[in-house]
Amino acid sequence: MDAQTSLPLAGRRVIELGTMLAAPFAAHILSQLGAEVIKVEPPRGDPTRALVRGGPSGTFIAYSHGKKSVCLDLASADGHAAFTKMLATADALVHNLAPKAARKLQLTKEDCEKINPKLVYCHIRGYAAGPQEDDLASNPVAEAATGVMEQNRINGRPSRLGPSYHDQFAGAYAVIGMLATMLQQAQGKPASNHVEIGLYETGLHVASRDLVGIQLKTQLLGKPEREPHGEFSMPGYGAYLTRDERWMYLLMLTDAHWLKFCQAMELPEARDESLHQLRNRKKERDRCEDIVKRAIGAVTFEQASAQLKAAGVGFTEVLPLERVLEAPQAHQPGKLREVGYRGYGFEVPEFPRLGADSDGVQTLPPPELGAHTREILQSAGLKPEQCDALVKSGAALVADGTTFPWAPVR
CATH class of the missing domain: 3.30.1540.10 (formyl-coa transferase, domain 3)
Structure with missing residues (x-):
């Protein structure tokens, strides 16, 4: 048995319908654990493909290497039909569509369960079940609603922390839920295949120490006393x-x-x-x-x-960011992965795990938009002529290397 086939999620196919950070971060971890991750994007691509001088940002490069890209217009009947063919071949789906968008695109848990009853369905959304379940939320909204932002002020004004930690926590929580479901499936235990993670609920859990602490002080002292500053x-x-x-x-x-x-x-x-x-x-x-x-x-x-x-x-x-990776600790085996992209080279930190330098996870560059559209659709049962028709109609897109203005390094 080679290293790659011994990975925890080797042989598992995960479809990611993710934009920005939470779902792509979850799928990144699953990829690092050996899953085949197919990133399904609309014709305009994930917004992180166009955040730095018209091209991909650090978010895209750091968390989409190792994935495959399929480009489909899910709002079109043909694009949606092609997606359902793919979904039938998958072990899991992780997405962070807004609830209304999921309903409009017929990609709710109930919709997907009809296509693939065994599918592990993971939805990362702004708010989980409750009166705000259809409201939109982002990382800063979760910070604002759970007490983090009020304590972090710049010139007196409540401000976001900077890094999108709540998105990444939500992605990590999603992975935990998906792995728990897969474990129950493997053991033959009855379990719901539905994993739902809210950014708001993630924020509550991350802040639970402070939320409980303020209750403790209130009950002991009769008032919600705080430290002058967390630092x-x-x-x-x-x-x-x-x-x-x-x-x-x-x-x-x-x-x-x-x-x-x-x-x-x-x-x-x-x-x-x-x-x-x-x-x-x-x-x-x-x-x-x-x-x-x-x-x-x-x-x-x-x-x-x-x-x-x-x-x-x-x-x-x-340390400032530009010096962080100079540390000898960062360059120990299994800490960084060399990723090339359009002639540029990047040292990308690994998902931390033992044996990361020898477990066989492939180094695939971040995919061009639609780079694997034909390959994946044909593996799902579509014939070459059907793929041609999808591309011709605009329901699918294949990579042509001109999706953003960076010139390849010569």
Whole structure:
């Protein structure tokens, strides 16, 4: 048995009807686990194909390598009929269509179940069942509705975090649900083949620690008391500037961490028992923050690194994006995948797993729009002349290498 056929999802066919991030991210993980992922796109393509100077963005390159692309107009009768042929050959479908769009395109769970009763049907939507189930939502909407954005302010204005973490969490939760369903199927257990993930509900779950924490404070103190800022809930746990103006992020969660830090930096506070307990350090937050700030600011980054590492204190440098992949840790086997695209080369971080460097997942470049339309439709039972007719009518599209203006590197 070769490495590729031993992958957890080897032999599974997953159809992705995804735009932007949540569903494509879920399908990316399934691909990294060995599934054949077919990305079905409309004639205009996934919007992430045209976000950077008319061409693909980092989102598309990072999360669509390894996939195949079929381009169909699902609003046309012929395009929809071709899609149902494909659906009958699939093990799973993951999509993030708006509920109204899913109904309009006849791609609800009930519609798809008639075509393929064994299909694992996964819908990532704005809101799961409830009074808002038809409302639209995006990553920032989930942040706003679940308390994250209110705490993250720029110049006083509630602002999104930046990275679309809620989309990616939702995609990961979708994979967990799909794998659980597949496991139950394999064990012959009765189970619903329906997996439904809401961005809003994802946001609630991610925020559950803070939502429960505010309830706890309210019941203990009679009011919803908050820490001044999440960054400084524990003095010494944050970013501090070294003498040579490099930012160092310190991990100081426990009393032992505080003591190790003070000893490593040879501070007199190591002997100050009044600061040995977190409760007391919180009471003297400003003093403790000043102690740490002065200690780190008095030495270079390399000096601080040597002293803290020797003492077993957790820390890292706060890195800009352009330097992140310079770290030796990032270049250990199985951490990055070399992906080529139109003559450009990219180091793409892997879905983290043991054996990623030897499990046989193929390195396929991000597909051109419609690159596999004929191949996949014919594997689903359509004859070559039927594929020709679909392309001629505009119900399907095949790649011609001119879908965006980047010139290939010569």
